[in-house]
């Protein structure tokens with residue numbers, strides 16, 4: 001199976017929703033949500049989904065993909081819409097599977113918004129919370145069910161829901177579902193579904209595993225891809241600072257103050273690191289919450305709600321917990337740890353600069369992170385320059401003077417003397433799967449050069465470049481290219 005690429009012409013101007021053959025109930029909901037024009041993934045995918053084709057979507061959270069799949073599916077389901085109270089009249093017609101509770105919840109919030117003027121019922125089930133209310137809701141009947149795989153299997157086993165009338169299936173963030181180890185669960189769930197159905201799969205990457213999944217469960221899909229929101233978007237300013245581990249926290253508080261950043265997510269690589277760092281920031285007087293896998297579902301939802309409500313300044317999070325979070329107006333993301341997997345960098349910084357807003361993503365790299373930063377550089381296809389920030393306080397700067405301004409052989413060495421290593425795992429399973437031989441699936445993510453994400457229409461913040469002015473209040477030294485740290489020629 002080779003997916004056919006979508007050959008629809010790119011529209012010169014962003015297309016308006018009112019040009020789509022969508023029911024007035026959906027158009028009203030779209031208007032209520034304040035959307036006017038479609039995002040690129042919406043403009044491409046909605047007509048294809050309306051046509052009834054299977055879709056492989058290369059798009060991430062933040063691109064508007066939830067509306068891209070749910071609006072056309074709701075449109076198709078409207079023919080089943082009825083006001084009856086009988087559960088039998090509301091069988092599950094569409095099943096959306098998502099890797100995390102947060103993403104499932106977010107998708108459900110969006111789908112409910114789009115379906116609010118119809119009689120279609122939308123429910124969301126995920127683990128970590130009481131199953132009884134979910135069971136009661138399912139038994140009353142729902143047309144659209146959004147679920148994480150494990151909890152859905154529980155409900156199937158308990159016979160709380162039947163999936164034999166499912167017509168539409170969405171595998172959202174399929175790559176992450178496989179990363180988490182959901183493949184057996186997915187296979188089981190899909191085995192309960194009618195063979196004749198429309199299936200949509202969204203994934204950030206098309207690894208051999210994803211390809212296999214698509215081959216097994218999609219029929220003649222059309223590939224729909226749009227530029228990653230942040231691989232090419234110019235509305236997120238990306239800065240990289242070379243800093244010793246023990247100075248990271250002070251640098252963050254300094255930047256928060258200097259840039260008057262009111263809220264930020266701080267990403268760390270380990271659950272333990274997240275918990276510790278959150279405690280320290282709290283001691284510093286910042287209202288802080290931690291979001292990681294060891295927190296109960298209830299705690300995670302509460303932290304998120306408090307953050308969204310502005311009652312919390314800093315959310316210290318790990319990747320899995322923060323995947324897919326949609327927080328409006330988040331001005332900044334800090335990578336306290338450089339992520340082990342470059343793709344996580346794109347996901348992390350995608351938490352800011354959403355829906356056209358501008359944002360800043362600041363990554364703190366130590367001497368040990370050179371390879372990881374270079375991986376990011378390759379993935380985002382942008383030259384990364386490392387800035388050296390001088391901390392404004394009593395402690396002397398930790399830099400080695402001789403390496404700053406006169407790049408030489410010492411460029412291959414770190415800017416800082418040895419710092420205490422971060423308490424982070426050194427062995428993280430890096431996604432395998434770049435070794436298949438199908439050039440279609442194997443090629444690195446290439447943003448469609450013709451696709452202009454709507455977010456790029458906003459005035460661009462400059463990408464990191466030699467001309468950038470230093471962060472105010474910090475003495476920024478000439479920044480060195482990662483390539484030069486790796487032994488390449490240093491810029492003059």
Ligand code: AMP
Nearest residue numbers: 035037038039061062063064065066355
């Ligand atoms: P998603 O990628 O589906 O998580 O969407 C990211 C954010 O963009 C959500 O907050 C949506 O409400 C918002 N959004 C989706 N489509 C549009 C649109 N056409 N115009 C403006 N905002 C949108």
